[in-house]
Amino acid sequence: QSGLIVSGGLDLAVAHYKGEGGGSRTQLISGGNQNSRLNIRGREDLGGGWYAGFELEAGIAADTGAGLASNTNNQVSGIVPAGSGNVPSLTFNRRSIVGIGGEWGELRLGRDYVPSFWPIYLYDPFRTGVGFGGITILGTTVTNLRASNSIGYFTPGCDAVCKGPFAQLMYALGENGSGSAAPDDGRVAGLRLGYGAPTWEVSIARSKTTSAAVADFTQTSGGGFLETKWARLMLLVGENRTGRPVAPLNNGTRAPFWQLGALVYLPVGYVPVAYTRVTRNDPDSSSASKISFGYVYPLSKRTAVYTTYARIANKNALAIPVNVGADSGPTPEAGRGASGWDVGLRLTF
């Protein structure tokens, strides 16, 4: 045994959601400001600049102690747990990787974030919860955050945050047999390219998931940030695309979005703020705009209290609630608005 590190973070908030025409809901949510998780990792120096390492990270629904959903084959059939009423137990759904690296970069195997996830995460001042910027990324595919059975390459020193010119490649397997109806279902191929300077970063990424159901799903994202004395300014642009019109998307195939955001530094704490705009090429030319702002007050380096408010205005056929997933609150009627706020406590350990 050597150098095993156990760490994590927990975040719980009281949240209230309203979806016009859909009612309201008061909830305890896990992850109003950061996602709750338990992490186990380690790294071994192999000499000559080489190293080996691993990381296991389990998502935690801290409001109930349960786990979070995962997917084993990058296809709808691989959702964990099966059955719509089932609540997930603990798995290392967030990350399960082993890797080997050196001056040439790092080769990685397992379940990891897809390349096009990182700009959506890094250039969003909220990243999760009520203010979350990636409002259209969910509901369309099981690979917009992570992929199982992946082989990855990263340029040296690169993971989430990278310095200098950098690249991330991913190729993930759906693991269907050669004789199955859709042998390549669940295959993911992705690339992220960027440049990280001390006070700014730019990057662009694309991940394509082979999917018989939607004639392939392509997630594109990019943007950057600029660190100034009084704020971190962020731009995020992207598009989710299916290869054929899909009924749940009102027969749209493309949903481009952009977001302007910032972390505005105050004498104590900071104010995250963002404006997000998404359009969809469905027959109704639907669109939505979201404005989010909050305040994060640090109690220490590792602990903070926070509050967030967001409001989304849907137009035509869109009916996006203010948050995503199980914590999204009531879905508004199509073309109507939704709003929400939270007050929470986050800590890391």
Add this chain to the structure above:
Amino acid sequence: QSGLIVSGGLDLAVAHYKGEGGGSRTQLISGGNQNSRLNIRGREDLGGGWYAGFELEAGIAADTGAGLASNTNNQVSGIVPAGSGNVPSLTFNRRSIVGIGGEWGELRLGRDYVPSFWPIYLYDPFRTGVGFGGITILGTTVTNLRASNSIGYFTPGCDAVCKGPFAQLMYALGENGSGSAAPDDGRVAGLRLGYGAPTWEVSIARSKTTSAAVADFTQTSGGGFLETKWARLMLLVGENRTGRPVAPLNNGTRAPFWQLGALVYLPVGYVPVAYTRVTRNDPDSSSASKISFGYVYPLSKRTAVYTTYARIANKNALAIPVNVGADSGPTPEAGRGASGWDVGLRLTF
């Protein structure tokens, strides 16, 4: 990372159960003397008397390595895992909380014990297993031990064991939407009040769960203990109440109970002993009496071997087995007796 503590306890016993008219069963049971669990917790000093902390605790079915059932919304629909034949995997079903505290007390969010659980636990010499005193608390609700989505307040220094005058408040959310059939289902409100002296404690508690199925469930409990040189003497009284007659309870609505118990200290080890009496206001005026005793022999501060025996006499429509849950052994015929013994090893780490 700072001050992360991993601890826990494991307890396994060979147990034999008999339910008159229902047969017998020999089992390996997890938790004859204490519940098997894995705990991760941490606490950070924030200065000025303030602190932040967290606790995650997973129940373990140590006889099989599986997890234990949980509930995500304090309603029958939130039982984890769904499906009667399913065996649970690991979750932090026992506790999942973050909290912030100071001289004013502690505010806590997450899944935690309901206030009315603590007297049932603290004033029972057995607490779990064959001798368990809270024989009527299970089977009627999903919130008699813990509630998810809870907001809690504790007076300073108070958790399970508290000193001086103390109070615990809990308000937990069922998280149904405003437009659902029963918007408040799963809402829990509870209060515990007491006084803890160096050698004695008294407390009383009540937790009320909003439930459309039974027109609300109310669990009341109270009692105290007195520590003497030769024994810890305990009194536990309480009542489980539904708002309307319920068929599984033979159309009863109230089941008051009381228990006299003691830990009798021997030169080596101690003898837990208890007499429990429960009545139910069903048309048959059913009742049950249980006598339990055992012996716990310490091998070290952290490790002990133990044995327990208990026998319950049911009258009229009651058919309570000698233990609860998956380890209860065969259910006797209504009005008949049940008995059981175990021999086990418990350790903490």
Add this chain to the structure above:
Amino acid sequence: QSGLIVSGGLDLAVAHYKGEGGGSRTQLISGGNQNSRLNIRGREDLGGGWYAGFELEAGIAADTGAGLASNTNNQVSGIVPAGSGNVPSLTFNRRSIVGIGGEWGELRLGRDYVPSFWPIYLYDPFRTGVGFGGITILGTTVTNLRASNSIGYFTPGCDAVCKGPFAQLMYALGENGSGSAAPDDGRVAGLRLGYGAPTWEVSIARSKTTSAAVADFTQTSGGGFLETKWARLMLLVGENRTGRPVAPLNNGTRAPFWQLGALVYLPVGYVPVAYTRVTRNDPDSSSASKISFGYVYPLSKRTAVYTTYARIANKNALAIPVNVGADSGPTPEAGRGASGWDVGLRLTF
């Protein structure tokens, strides 16, 4: 808290499988060379040569972060998770034991390996993955590796590897009630006897599982190894037997097997190699032969890269793929061959 140890191992490989007449499949597999797992254990010195200890070990599907299947009652009804499409979450499926020991040996309770597992593991140069020697042990029962609800005895100092004359006994409970249709279903009784010298070991073991479905399942295994300067030579023999003809086994009742294997030491790394032969007393007198070889190159004491190749030739009614379980690749047509290779990275922590 004292002496809690967290350790484990992760192993991921890219594997390609082919089953003649069944197609091919490329996969990321967890455990090409060793099984991925997370282990928590501890041991307490009780004085006078006595000790108490525990071990919890969770299997990890490192390619997806999910858990691995378990079984709670040593019967088909106890498979975790229930439902064929369900993917398991984390449990301590590999081991969940508490024990107490002294000069007289060790008594152990919980979920543990059956005695007849150990020769199959210890005398196989591959133990898991493409080259795995125990090709016929799976698919017939749920107790060929481990049993839940077990009571075990080991001679002093014995666990997997033992020194001098040694013995392991196991008795495990199915936990059915006395009035059920098959009260003894899932009961396991097993014994392992052997002698471990500094450079060689011999042992023989048998585990019998009471099973109404197959009129009891008996797993017998034995063999030994001899450590020389240039290789560890291994012999494994065994038999799986059912008490009555079973349709999934083409109405066979006995499948004896033998394997010659070796770890051949090179100046750097080693070459595992094995030849395995299994026959089955079905009406077609089916049989299969497998040849496996690989190379393991150490990057450090704890980390290695490896590659494996194996090919199996089935005759008559047998249709064994080259690996077992979820990572077995396509099943060939009866009487035809299958092959596979992998390239992977394993590390321990």
